[in-house]
Each structure stands twice: as C-alpha cells, then as structure tokens.
Amino acid sequence: MSSAMYERMRTNPKFQELVATRGRFAWTLSIVVLVLFYGFVLAVAYAPSTLGQPVSDGAMLTIGVAVEAFLFILFWVLSAVYVRRANGEFDALTQEVIKQAQKENK
Amino acid sequence: MRRLTDVVAAVGLFALCALAYAGPPVEGAMEQQATNWHAIIMFCIFVALSMGITYWASSRTKSTADFYTAGGGITGFQNGMAIAGDYMSAATLLGLTALVYGKGFDGYLYMLAFFAGWPIILFMMAERLRNLGRFTFADITSFRLDQGKVRTMAAISSLVVVCFYLIAQMVGAGQLIKLLFGLDYSIAVIGVGVLMMVYVTFGGMVATTWVQIIKAGLLLSGGTLAMLLAFSHFDFSFHTLLEKATAVHALGPKLMTPGGLLSDPINAISLGLGLMFGTAGLPHILMRFFTVSNAKEARKSVLYASGFVAYFFNVIFIMGLCAILVVGQNPDFFEEGKIGGKLIGGGNMVAMHLAKAVGGDLLLGFMAAVAFATILAVVSGLALAGASAISHDLYSRVIMKGKATEAAEIRVSRIATITLGVVAIILGILFEKQNVAFMVGLAFGVAAAGNFPVLILSMYWKGLTTRGALMGGYGGLISAVAFVVFSKSVWVDVLANKAALFPYSQPALFAMPIAFLLAYIFSKSDASVRGRSEIAAFDDQYVRAQTGFGAATATSH
Incomplete structure (x- = not known):
C-alpha cells in the first residue's frame, strides 16, 4: 500500500517542486556556512596578524573577534531563517502532497 | 518495579551523601581540595530531584519506544x-574557560x-533523520x-564512540x-x-532527557550569573575588559590575535571537519532526533540547541577573559601565593576560581554541583x-531478527546499561593516571569517519549498497583509530615511541575521504x-x- 502511495507522491509535480526548492535552499545555506567557516579557518592559518588588527584606531576589539562574533550570530540567524521557511511554506506543501496522494488512494 | 526503583533511589541518594561525608577533609594529595559543603548539599538536592x-519516569517507561525515545513526545x-x-x-x-584564560583568541576560535556543525546538521540532516529513524541511527x-550486516557495523562503531567518550568522561569526572x-x-x-545506571535502567530516555534539561538550565543560569558578576567588575565594558586583560596577560597585545593553536592549515581544517561532522555522527546526539514527534519539532530542537x-x-569567552584579571591577578588562587x-x-x-572570586563559596558550590550534574547527565x-546499540540493533534486529518481544528487548537494554556502567567504572579507575585527552579526539574521529559518511550517503546517495x-x-x-594511534598523542605520549608515524593530530581530513571513497568504489x-534491489528501494x-x-x-500514554 505505502509503495503505491510513495509512487503517487513522487509523480506529483508539487513534490518535485518541494524537493527542488527546499533542496536548493538547504544547499545554499550550507554552502554559505561552510565557505565562511573554512574561509575563516584558513584566514586564521594564513593571515593571523590581519585578524589581530583593531577594528578601528584606538579600539581594543580586533577584526578576528568581531568577525567570529558576527559568524556566531549569522549562523544562528540562517538557522532561524531555514526553520521558519521549512516549518511554514515547505511543510504546508508537504501536507498538500500527502493529502492529494491519500485522496487518489480512495 | 516501582517499589524497587524507590528503594534503589533512596539507597543511591543516601550512599552518595554518606560517601560525601566520609570524604577526607583537608589531608591527602595536594590536588585534593577541602570538602566543599555548599557543593555537596547542592549536589545532593540535584540528586534527590x-x-x-x-x-516518575519509571512509571511511564513501559514500551521500547518509551525506553529509547521517551515515546517520541518531547x-x-x-x-x-x-x-x-x-x-x-x-x-x-572548565576546559574552554581555561583555554580562553590561557590563550585568548584561540579559545574563542575553538568554540x-x-x-x-549545528547549522549543517539542521540544513542537511535533521529532517531526514527524524523521518527515517525510529530508535537508533x-x-x-x-x-x-x-x-x-549494516546494523552490526553501525552498532560496533557506535559502541567504539560511546566507550571512548565514556572513559574520557569518567576519568574527567573522577579528577574533577x-x-x-x-x-x-x-x-x-x-x-x-552507579547514579548513571539508576537513571538509565529505571527511567530510560524520559529520565535521561529531564536530567539533561535540568542540568542545561542550571549550567546556563550558573554560567550567566558568574559572567555577569565578573563582568560587572569592568562596568560591562568589553573595551575596558580587553584593555586591562591585554595589559597583564603573558601574551600581551597578541591576546586577541590567532596564536599557535590552529596555525597549521591542515590540522586546522582537519579539526574543523572532525568537530563539525563528528557532532553529526555522535550516537547519543543522533538518538535525540527520535524523541520528538515530527520533523518540525526536530528542526526546532536544533535551532534551540544551537x-x-x-x-x-x-x-x-567573557568568563575566561574576566578570569585573566579576577583570578590571574589574585595570589589567593596560586600555589604559595605566587x-x-x-x-x-x-x-x-x-x-571555579572565578565563581569563588565573584560569588563566594555559595556560587562556587553551585558551579561545582552543576559540573558534577553535567558529567552525570552526559x-x-x-x-x-550504547545500550540501545546493543539491545535494539544487535539483540533485537540482528540476533533475534526482529522477533524479540518488547519486554525482552527492554530487559536486554537494562542489562546492557548495567554492563556498560560496570565497564565504565573499571576502565575509569584503570585509566586514572593516563592522559585521556586523545580519547575525546578518537570518539569524534570515529564518529566523523565511521558513522557520518555511511549515514549521509544512505540518505543522499541512491547508489549506496550493502557492500559499499x-x-x-x-x-x-x-582508519580513524589507526591515525589516532599513530599520531603523537598516542604513539609518542602513551606508547613512548620516539616519533609519530602520522604527523597530524586530527584524523578527520584523512579518514573521512577514505570512508567515502571505499563506500563509492565498492557500491559502484x-x-x-x-x-x-537496494538501489531500487531508494526511491x-x-x-x-x-x-x-x-x-x-509519537506513542500515546
């Protein structure tokens, strides 16, 4: 029974749309996080003194600390953006796909 | 069962308080501190709670779903x-505060x-984990x-991760x-x-989850309080704090500059990979995704957790920086006042010294009790x-081929918990004098290279077969175990050889590609x-x- 259900969902264009949009969104966010994180790690390895510069003249805060604090916040905000969209828009689409497949089943 | 839990709970509580009482007061090794009554009383309250x-949890732990995942109702x-x-x-x-205190920026980087790893787990894994899994990854x-075959492999590598992590925690616990x-x-x-065995055997995932929640609340509030009290010494000005800290710290103006910790790019990337994907392969973390009712809640869990x-x-980070001045400039906290x-x-x-300096014996006692509670919960x-890998994967699915009754499976998981507890105690005592820092690295390395690649491929790559x-x-x-054994931390530091065979301290960058490559070649x-037919079943x-x-x-109660 469930295999037939899965087959119906798979052929539903809305399922294809869901998978494509959500996949693209998740990959984009992941790549942003990975590039920024490993970019920062490489900056630490290759340009430590640049990261040790103060953010402005007379400031005690260094560029490295400021960037890292920013990354902590950014990564969490990106997570919140993802959860908001996935739990709202994408889940609504998922429910539609399941409902349609169940309707056809009857 | 209920009466038994009662008795065990009472005995455990009294035994622990009695042990605390029996502790030697001031004499003994230099490392041993005077018996800390505030801490012991607060800790006893935590244990009683x-x-x-x-x-309470034992009365709601009847089915296997209750035992492994709290019925999916968290x-x-x-x-x-x-x-x-x-x-x-x-x-x-303790470790990260000390790292910031000693190395400034490097400690922050480590954090x-x-x-x-958390955002990546959210974007790539949370939803699929919840939708596909039931009790274990x-x-x-x-x-x-x-x-x-595949379950046996997953169970073995879960147990390797759990055992090394457990030994590291036990040795740390004893010393702490x-x-x-x-x-x-x-x-x-x-x-x-003993306390761990009682929680898990009787309360299963329900008790483990609530112990974990209470402890997280205590840790967050205690840490925040200590940070605020310490930060108030500097009028809550980050500028003033950094100015004073760089003035007295041995690193001087270099305090907020990247130092030696991650100066080698290969080690740095390998460490990053190990921590990021190791987190995504830790069995006790993955198991938590099955305790919520659906993918929506799983996503929220990661958002809150991160x-x-x-x-x-x-x-x-702020506590560590404050400690540079509050602790580092106070002779009371140094041996012979130097x-x-x-x-x-x-x-x-x-x-702990920082807590004492800013909040007196009461805050010190509180933080010490929190640290102990933290170890217990972890x-x-x-x-x-570990017990679920033995009872659900090995016993119920592999040995009994899914024909075991729920009661038998729960019984096996309880026996497994007690066995793991006894093994952990024995190994914890045996390894007292060893440097166990490498064991955490090993646990993360095996999680990243042993668990993570197969898990992610099974969810994302259609072509994966049993052989691969x-x-x-x-x-x-x-390969993760071999790289760690041949690295300096084991080959030289523990086995007393002259030079390390593997020049890096982190295995992930090398062991992960080996895992992915082997899975690819042998599947193809x-x-x-x-x-x-396995490939066809992917759809x-x-x-x-x-x-x-x-x-x-979720199961209803």
Whole structure:
C-alpha cells in the first residue's frame, strides 16, 4: 500500500517542486556556512596578524573577534531563517502532497 | 518495579551523601581540595530531584519506544535544551574557560569550530533523520540495506564512540570531583557510574532527557550569573575588559590575535571537519532526533540547541577573559601565593576560581554541583545510546531478527546499561593516571569517519549498497583509530615511541575521504542482484525522507 502511495507522491509535480526548492535552499545555506567557516579557518592559518588588527584606531576589539562574533550570530540567524521557511511554506506543501496522494488512494 | 526503583533511589541518594561525608577533609594529595559543603548539599538536592524524576519516569517507561525515545513526545524546546545539555559537557565549561584564560583568541576560535556543525546538521540532516529513524541511527543506515550486516557495523562503531567518550568522561569526572568535592577518585567514579545506571535502567530516555534539561538550565543560569558578576567588575565594558586583560596577560597585545593553536592549515581544517561532522555522527546526539514527534519539532530542537550552545560559548569567552584579571591577578588562587605560578588545583580550575572570586563559596558550590550534574547527565546519555546499540540493533534486529518481544528487548537494554556502567567504572579507575585527552579526539574521529559518511550517503546517495556501506563504515572506523594511534598523542605520549608515524593530530581530513571513497568504489562495483534491489528501494525511502509519510509517530500514554 505505502509503495503505491510513495509512487503517487513522487509523480506529483508539487513534490518535485518541494524537493527542488527546499533542496536548493538547504544547499545554499550550507554552502554559505561552510565557505565562511573554512574561509575563516584558513584566514586564521594564513593571515593571523590581519585578524589581530583593531577594528578601528584606538579600539581594543580586533577584526578576528568581531568577525567570529558576527559568524556566531549569522549562523544562528540562517538557522532561524531555514526553520521558519521549512516549518511554514515547505511543510504546508508537504501536507498538500500527502493529502492529494491519500485522496487518489480512495 | 516501582517499589524497587524507590528503594534503589533512596539507597543511591543516601550512599552518595554518606560517601560525601566520609570524604577526607583537608589531608591527602595536594590536588585534593577541602570538602566543599555548599557543593555537596547542592549536589545532593540535584540528586534527590533527579531520583524523583527517575521514579516518575519509571512509571511511564513501559514500551521500547518509551525506553529509547521517551515515546517520541518531547517538544522541540525541551529537546533543544537536552541536546544542548548533551553537547556541553563539564569539559566544555572548565576546559574552554581555561583555554580562553590561557590563550585568548584561540579559545574563542575553538568554540566556533564546536558550534559550526549545528547549522549543517539542521540544513542537511535533521529532517531526514527524524523521518527515517525510529530508535537508533542504524535504523537509517540499514533502512534499505542488509539489516544484519549494516546494523552490526553501525552498532560496533557506535559502541567504539560511546566507550571512548565514556572513559574520557569518567576519568574527567573522577579528577574533577576529587578537586571540587574533596572526594576520593575511585569513590567519585563509582558514584557517577552507579547514579548513571539508576537513571538509565529505571527511567530510560524520559529520565535521561529531564536530567539533561535540568542540568542545561542550571549550567546556563550558573554560567550567566558568574559572567555577569565578573563582568560587572569592568562596568560591562568589553573595551575596558580587553584593555586591562591585554595589559597583564603573558601574551600581551597578541591576546586577541590567532596564536599557535590552529596555525597549521591542515590540522586546522582537519579539526574543523572532525568537530563539525563528528557532532553529526555522535550516537547519543543522533538518538535525540527520535524523541520528538515530527520533523518540525526536530528542526526546532536544533535551532534551540544551537542558540543555547552559541550563547553559552560567548558567556564562556567573557568568563575566561574576566578570569585573566579576577583570578590571574589574585595570589589567593596560586600555589604559595605566587601570581603567574601554578593555579591551585590545576589549569582546569579557572572557571571555579572565578565563581569563588565573584560569588563566594555559595556560587562556587553551585558551579561545582552543576559540573558534577553535567558529567552525570552526559554519561547517562552516552550509556543509553550504547545500550540501545546493543539491545535494539544487535539483540533485537540482528540476533533475534526482529522477533524479540518488547519486554525482552527492554530487559536486554537494562542489562546492557548495567554492563556498560560496570565497564565504565573499571576502565575509569584503570585509566586514572593516563592522559585521556586523545580519547575525546578518537570518539569524534570515529564518529566523523565511521558513522557520518555511511549515514549521509544512505540518505543522499541512491547508489549506496550493502557492500559499499560495509567497506566505507569499517574503513572509516579502522582508519580513524589507526591515525589516532599513530599520531603523537598516542604513539609518542602513551606508547613512548620516539616519533609519530602520522604527523597530524586530527584524523578527520584523512579518514573521512577514505570512508567515502571505499563506500563509492565498492557500491559502484557491486553488480549483485541484492545491490540492484537496494538501489531500487531508494526511491520510496527518498519520498519518506522528504515528506515524513510513514515515519514513526509519537506513542500515546
């Protein structure tokens, strides 16, 4: 029974749309996080003194600390953006796909 | 069962308080501190509370679903707290504060590496984990592959991770409790082991989750209080704090500049990979995804958990910087009163000294009790993950081929918990004098190279077959262990050889590609009939992973 259900969902264009949009969104966010994180790690390895510069003249805060604090916040905000969209828009689409497949089943 | 829980709870509580009482007061080794009454009383309150919870939980732990996943009825917020609790061990609080105190920026950098795995877990894994899994992550890897062989492999590498992590926690626990409470090392290890066995055996995931939630709440509030009190010495000005700290610290103006910790790019990237994907392969963390009712709550769990972790890491950063002045400039905290000499109780005591300096004996006692509670909660989560690998994967699915009754499976998981507890106590005592830092690295390395590649491929790559999964999984496990054994931390430091055979300290960058490559080659070259049907089965699995249709649902009580 469930295999037939899965087959119906798979052929539903809305399922294809869901998978494509959500996949693209998740990959984009992941790549942003990975590039920024490993970019920062490489900056630490290759340009430590640049990261040790103060953010402005007379400031005690260094560029490295400021960037890292920013990354902590950014990564969490990106997570919140993802959860908001996935739990709202994408889940609504998922429910539609399941409902349609169940309707056809009857 | 109820009466038995009652008795065990009472005995455990009294035994522990009695042990605390029996602890030697001031004499003994230099490292051992005077018996800390504030801490012991607060800790006894925590134990009493957690025993009450275990008693309550035992009445709601009837089915296997209750035992492994609390019936799937934990909310996203609760689970987020519990995940944060699982992730923030005593080593996090003490070790990272000490790292910032000693190395400034490098400590902060380490924390980002510990944090950065969470968004990736959210984007790539949370939803599929919840939609495909039921009790253990092996449910997912073996979803369309050979149940017996793939589960056995996943269970073995889970147990390797759990055992190394457990030993590291036990040794850390013994040393910490000796320091903080003035208790004997082996008594401390036995106490932790016994309490852990009681929580998990009687209360299963329900008790483990609530112990974890309470502990996370205590850790967050205690840490925040200590940070605020310490920061108030500098009028809450980050500028003033940094100005004063750089003026007195041995690193001077270099305090907020990247130092030697990650100066080698290969080691740095390998460490980043190990922490990021190791987190995504830790069995006790993965197990938490099955305690919520659906993918929605799973996503929320990660969001809350990562929020708490990120917040707490920044609290620790400020605590460590404040400690440079508050602790580092106070002769009371140094042996023989020599500033810049050896800290009383060793480097890991920075956070505790800071608590004492800004909040007196009461805050010190509170933080010490929190540290102990933290260890207990983390070992309980580990023991439950290890026990479920034995009872659910090995016993119920592999040996009994799914024909075991629920009662028998729960019985096996309880026996497994007690066995793991006893093994952990014995190994904890045996390894007292060893440097066990490499064991955490090993646990993360095996999680990243043994568990993670097969798990992610099974969810994302249609072409994965049993043959590929086995080669990838075992290949990753063996190479991660080999790289750690041949690295300096074991080959030179423990086995006393002259030079390390593997020049880097982190295995992930090398072991992970081996796992992925083996899984790819042996799946691609798999022309068997079984392999083809496994590939064909991916389509249905894919729809379930994406929509959650057919996923395990919460059981009602």
